[in-house]
Amino acid sequence: MPTRIRLQDGGFSLVEDPFTAVADDLQVPPGDVIISLTRFQAEGERLLSEGRAVGVRLESDEGAEALAYDLPRIAVVALAFPKYRDGRAYTSARLLRERYGFKGEVRAVGDVLREQAGFMLRCGFDAFEPADGSSPEDWERATQRFRHVYQRGTDARAPAFEERGQ
Template sequence: LEPEDKVETLEGRLSGVDLVALAFPKFRDGRPFTAARLLRTRLGFSGEIRAVGDVLRDQAGFMVRCGFDAFVPADGSTAAIWAEAAGRHSHVYQRAADARAPAFVERQGE
């Protein structure tokens, strides 16, 4: 999907779809973050969501939390570099499309 496309147009049309690629024309365009979250939470999409284009490694962890599984960055960096960037932070501070518990919930279990 291009950022101007609405995720809701895919509702009821995702059966049999294994991959949705969300385009980042510029790193400062955050609409694909919202699209990934909506695909996961509202539309129940369980296939691969791929970030394509001008994506930043610094945002990898946030992208995974929104629902992205794969990255095809414009800078040509490797999957290993992105995997390391996505797993850089061990604690999160708010709920997201992933199932990770926020730090305040972790602290309650201590």
């Protein structure tokens, strides 16, 4: 079974991935699947009714608000990085967590490098499919690189202005 890096209880580990990512031109196999937004809008109701877990992949030009009402039924939102320099998914992740209160898995897919780890963690991602062969240890190190942060993010870290106030 394929794996992905998962953030759980503050630590990174490699865990099995029960989800199959299904392209739009392929038949949906049995079991838990991640499908496109288009397919979810057409077939989501039926797939959910079959009792399986369903995840939705949002491309970087698809906004999180498209899923706002469905989020309680969705297990995973996979946010795509077509290039690692494309930063739209950071906003999507924050909106999912902060505005829509999504509690499921927010997964980074596509051109995902450890260089983005710190940014992703602070925006609410908790699952990662790295494209650079990086290990959970690499991600752990990358996210611990900075002892301080300057802004409030989705994570619980206290920004500098709060640290100073203490």
